[in-house]
Amino acid sequence: MASKKTHGQHESAGAWAKRYHQASQAALEAILRPYGLGPTQWYVLYQLAHDGPTRQRDLVRALRVERATMTGVVAALVRKGLVEQIPDPVDLRQKTLRLTEAGGELWARLPDPIARLRAVAFDGVSEEEQAQVARILREATERLAHHLKKGSPPS
Template sequence: MSDNHNSAGAWAKKYHLASRTMIERILRPYDLGSTQWYVLYQLAHQGPTPQRDFLALLQIEKPTLSDVVSALVRKGFVEQTPDPKDQRQRILALTETGRGLWETLPDPIALILSIAFDGVDSDTLDLVATVLRNATERLNNYAPEGNET
């Protein structure tokens, strides 16, 4: 019998949970959650973005996105404006306050990577990324017989 608690999948999940905990710990003093940080990241690096694009980018449901955006708007970090091409849609952009916050925020992803993978050579990191990417794609594309979607 194999030890599923010591499998690659189990360790991927443990790494994910440890990373999420660290992100939350890093962002807590700024009153931000990880999803809020990812929205700010997108806006800081890509500029104004249609709100609907975040559903696929963050792989979250519409009500969750609405809550995240509402919190960022309430805090004054993000503004919502109607899309000039479709008034029913919203465009998100950083406010001046949001840009100021972004410039002071630590990068939790860079910090996690530097701690977790200190001393690991780039060939090994490339291999790990390839294995996990392929496994994720296989799982996302898998449809049991009779359950094709």
């Protein structure tokens, strides 16, 4: 039989945040699978569709992924003909990404997976409650990040 402490940890906000993340990732993958896209590929397309041509290194920062991960994601999108890489005229190592015509057409056909996830996950939850959940998670995340930035793990 699990102790009360162990049970409490499995019912904590952090545990539920992790479960929500895992469930939402699985749902996002299921929504995008028929279009031949993964979640990170979708986020790259989202950024390019909304912000226009963007330097690849800026996407690494914006999406908080490793450079090697972004390289693989971009290579897949280029191979699919959805994105093109434009060398920087000053520094040929730097690339700017932009949607191709095919990428723009696919983007126009794609459902909004985030809206679909929210509609299911937060069905019956008021906008005020959703805002409160977001605020609490944002503040907790910021406190942890600040604490880690100071060089010490949470005690």
